[in-house]
Amino acid sequence: MVPAVEPMKPRCRNLNTGTMNIRRAIPAIFLACWPVAVLVSQVPGKPLIDQRDGRGYETVQIGEQLWMAENLDFGGVEKWCYNHDPAMCGVYGGLYTWEAAIEACPAGWHLPAKEEWEALSRFLGVEKAGQQMKAAGSDPVPWDGSNSSGFSAIPAGSGNGEGFHRQGDWALFWSSSEAGEQRAWFAQLDGYWYPAPPKYRNLFVGNYYLKTNQFSVRCIKDGEQ
Numbered sequence: 001m002v003p004a005v006e007p008m009k010p011r012c013r014n015l016n017t018g019t020m021n022i023r024r025a026i027p028a029i030f031l032a033c034w035p036v037a038v039l040v041s042q043v044p045g046k047p048l049i050d051q052r053d054g055r056g057y058e059t060v061q062i063g064e065q066l067w068m069a070e071n072l073d074f075g076g077v078e079k080w081c082y083n084h085d086p087a088m089c090g091v092y093g094g095l096y097t098w099e100a101a102i103e104a105c106p107a108g109w110h111l112p113a114k115e116e117w118e119a120l121s122r123f124l125g126v127e128k129a130g131q132q133m134k135a136a137g138s139d140p141v142p143w144d145g146s147n148s149s150g151f152s153a154i155p156a157g158s159g160n161g162e163g164f165h166r167q168g169d170w171a172l173f174w175s176s177s178e179a180g181e182q183r184a185w186f187a188q189l190d191g192y193w194y195p196a197p198p199k200y201r202n203l204f205v206g207n208y209y210l211k212t213n214q215f216s217v218r219c220i221k222d223g224e225q
Helices: 084-090 098-102 114-124 129-133
Strands: 057-064 066-067 159-160 163-164 170-178 182-191 204-207
Touching: 066 114, 066 170, 098 170, 114 129, 114 170, 114 204, 129 182, 159 204
Parallel strands: none
Antiparallel strands: 057 066, 159 163, 170 182, 182 204
């Protein structure tokens, strides 16, 4: 199963499951042997300590944006753990409805707007941003990306009124931008379902899922547009 969509107007394919930018001086011979993306460096940020519960999160600066490099796991708003298993929140972070996600980020941070997700995609390169954002096979929670951005996206799955779906296959993140009374914009990363070209090498930003779905949350630092 997939997250619930407006039933009379399906807009997605049917599924059965379910702090700075550095330019380093690199010798020319090195540049000739490595992708140009090496020049677009991500920088680990200062760890974020959520004063509400004392939980710590790694952060990463990508371009002019400072992001959490882990999924939020805050229980002060309504939160779900995959399959109702608290251990899943410890690994993958919590899952939140849009209404909860709007209130979930700590002081000084916020749920990113649609435009902030799109700015991240443009900075990394629209065609392959997703590949750079997804965790690598050698990361603690492995996926099929390179994680060259340091964003460390993991396939946390999602939830809705019918249960939990596709952990290990996709990551869905809320944005703060609404798309009417019932829906909101989201960012999606997924496995390589299509051989030519792989659809989810990019970061897909869409608006067809209902706000009642339960997605992951990544917060962005205030003022980092």
